[in-house]
Amino acid sequence: MPVVRTITLGPGDSTGWHYHPGRVDVVVLAGTLTRTLHDGRVEVSRAGDCLVEHAGPGYVHVGHNHGSVPVVLVARYEAPAGRPLAVCVPVPGWSRSGAGRRAD
Template identity: 75%
Template sequence: MPHVQTITLPPGAGTGWHYHPGRVDVVVLSGTLTRTLHDGRTVVSRAGESLVEEAGPRHVHQGRNLGTDPVVLIASYAAPQGRPLAVPVPEPAWSRSAPADG
């Protein structure tokens, strides 16, 4: 059975770098979520949009609220039994040398 939770990121907040042991389906209820993906791409998702975060350590990413309004998300996690919903990881070396976006 999936685990569903509401996540709120105030302006300036972020999730930190992490990956998910299982797939996560997300709906952005309000605000604008900016994600940096494992391959360096930046993806912006706005209120009313949905996204999928694939499972596994090859899909490291972070989410940030670079806007002035709170980002509110509904996330449905398909984590395997006994596994955490997210696994924190160190910031990738390539990210520390990348120019700031925003």
């Protein structure tokens, strides 16, 4: 059964490196979210944008709020029964991004 959460990242906050056991569909309601993905790509999403986070440890990523206003997200998780919504992982060795606050 899907789980829907509202997530707020204050200025300077980070999700920490993590992956999701199930697909996550996200809508950015406010602010600008900067994500570094498993392959080193950086994606910037602004208010009104939608994004998908794919499932599994092959899709680690981190989200940052580099702006001066809160980033507000609505996330719909397709979490398998008995699994967490997110799994925290160490910062990848290739990444120069620091790990901030851990994922929920």
